[in-house]
Amino acid sequence: xxxxxxxxxxxxxxxxxxxxxxxxxxxxxxxxxxxxxxxxxxxxxxxxxxxxxxxxxxxxxxxxxxxxxxxxxxxxxxxxxxxxxxxxxxxxxxxxxxxxxxxxxxxxxxxxxxxxxxxxxxxxxxxxxxxxxxxxxxxxxxxxxxxxxxxxxxxxxxxxxxxxxxxxxxxxxxxxxxxxxxxxxxxxxxxxxxxxxxxxxxxxxxxxxxxxxxxxxxxxxxxxxxxxxxxxxxxxxxxxxxxxxxxxxxxxxxxxxxxxxxxxxxxxxxxxxxxxxxxxxxxxxxxxxxxxxxxxxxxxxxxxxxxxxxxxxxxxxxxxxxxxxxxxxxxxxxxxxxxxxxxxxxxxxxxxxxxxxxxxxxxxxxxxxxxxxxxxxxxxxxxxxxxxxxxxxxxxxxxxxxxxxxxxxxxxxxxxxxxxxxxxxxxxxxxxxxxxxxxxxxxxxxxxxxxxxxxxxxx
Numbered sequence: 001x002x003x004x005x006x007x008x009x010x011x012x013x014x015x016x017x018x019x020x021x022x023x024x025x026x027x028x029x030x031x032x033x034x035x036x037x038x039x040x041x042x043x044x045x046x047x048x049x050x051x052x053x054x055x056x057x058x059x060x061x062x063x064x065x066x067x068x069x070x071x072x073x074x075x076x077x078x079x080x081x082x083x084x085x086x087x088x089x090x091x092x093x094x095x096x097x098x099x100x101x102x103x104x105x106x107x108x109x110x111x112x113x114x115x116x117x118x119x120x121x122x123x124x125x126x127x128x129x130x131x132x133x134x135x136x137x138x139x140x141x142x143x144x145x146x147x148x149x150x151x152x153x154x155x156x157x158x159x160x161x162x163x164x165x166x167x168x169x170x171x172x173x174x175x176x177x178x179x180x181x182x183x184x185x186x187x188x189x190x191x192x193x194x195x196x197x198x199x200x201x202x203x204x205x206x207x208x209x210x211x212x213x214x215x216x217x218x219x220x221x222x223x224x225x226x227x228x229x230x231x232x233x234x235x236x237x238x239x240x241x242x243x244x245x246x247x248x249x250x251x252x253x254x255x256x257x258x259x260x261x262x263x264x265x266x267x268x269x270x271x272x273x274x275x276x277x278x279x280x281x282x283x284x285x286x287x288x289x290x291x292x293x294x295x296x297x298x299x300x301x302x303x304x305x306x307x308x309x310x311x312x313x314x315x316x317x318x319x320x321x322x323x324x325x326x327x328x329x330x331x332x333x334x335x336x337x338x339x340x341x342x343x344x345x346x347x348x349x350x351x352x353x354x355x356x357x358x359x360x361x362x363x364x365x366x367x368x369x370x371x372x373x374x375x376x377x378x379x380x381x382x383x384x385x386x387x388x389x390x391x392x393x394x395x396x397x398x399x400x401x402x403x404x405x406x407x408x409x410x411x412x413x414x415x416x417x418x419x420x421x422x423x424x425x426x427x428x429x430x431x432x433x434x435x436x437x438x439x440x441x442x443x444x445x446x447x448x449x450x451x452x453x454x455x456x457x458x459x
Contacts, residue, residue, distance in 0.1 A: 030127065041133055078100075078102040081099040106180065107180055110179050185431075192423065206425045232385075235318060239325035268327055277387065277388060281391065310406040379441065384409075395416070414431055
């Protein structure tokens with residue numbers, strides 16, 4: 001049968017030097033390396049490498065004994081000792097004795113877990129390295145010295161050297177903050193109830209508040225989520241569609257002075273975006289330039305409510321975002337159009353295709369094939385488009401008593417919850433839910449784009 005004859009696919013990076021083989025097939029020194037890291041390396045004359053593994057083990061044990069074990073033990077409770085006022089008999093004064101700080105205990109607990117994970121990784125590397133040295137020794141092959149290993153880091157293993165700093169940066173500045181934020185969503189860390197110094201685990205209570213339609217917070221979340229998706233769809237579609245039309249019009253053979261027209265639309269890119277947004281915000285104020293001119297010309301009797309009416313505010317931010325984003329889309333499409341093979345158009349014209357058929361069967365599929373990843377990135381970027389919303393409307397208009405305005409996105413609402421309201425647990429929940437929404441949207445958009453390419457026959 002076909003299934004019986006099918007061979008198991010072997011990875012190109014498969015190696016016999018695994019932890020499992022080291023524990024089952026390794027010699028005594030390899031197995032003892034489970035307890036004394038680096039022993040197998042030192043037994044096979046890799047002294048420096050073995051000492052490095054041993055130093056890592058000693059450093060980890062020292063850290064866990066001195067403070068790491070304490071931080072891990074405090075994670076279940078997150079502390080309970082409050083700050084106390086104690087009378088000092090010698091000085092005859094009252095002194096404050098510091099209590100537990102839950103946020104520090106959570107932070108150091110997360111760091112300790114991360115250090116433990118890194119230690120486990122190094123422990124596995126210690127076993128694999130010791131087992132490899134043993135296998136090479138039995139086979140009579142050369143075992144790399146420490147100097148040879150260092151030299152390899154700048155030769156055949158150069159990718160590991162170059163990737164080390166970027167990976168460490170991602171781990172320290174991206175992964176660790178996320179690992180710190182995620183547990184926060186399961187606590188009551190908030191100014192409400194005076195839980196800023198000492199707070200407790202509350203499970204999914206914060207998620208229930210945010211996702212529940214019965215409470216005020218839940219109603220705000222679903223409203224903000226709906227507007228966020230609506231904003232992302234309009235902002236992405238309009239920018240790309242209008243940029244596409246603009247690029248096609250400028251790129252036509254009949255259009256003269258192409259460079260001049262492109263320059264006119266690209267000028268807005270030269271101005272920093274935050275400057276443009278702040279200028280537009282001031283121009284559309286009730287006493288701004290736009291309203292003053294319209295009043296002076298007699299076209300209106302009262303200032304237009306650009307930032308005080310919900311519909312006006314939402315339409316305004318979408319249109320201003322188009323003004324900022326269309327030049328970028330135009331440049332992207334222009335680059336794609338200039339690379340469409342002319343033979344495709346010539347063959348289509350010979351076959352009698354009209355302009356609409358050429359556009360929908362050649363131009364648009366080709367553009368989608370090239371710009372699919374860019375559109376997905378732009379869509380997810382619009383969901384997190386903090387600058388446009390916050391600098392233009394600051395989320396307004398905001399109903400009295402609500403923590404989110406009518407133009408707030410999830411990301412701007414998260415900012416207000418954490419910075420203005422100090423509801424850190426709810427902010428963490430919003431951050432997690434934003435990530436979930438982005439993942440679902442990106443996956444659906446990618447699959448639809450891929451299906452579109454496959455239907456049009458592009459490889």
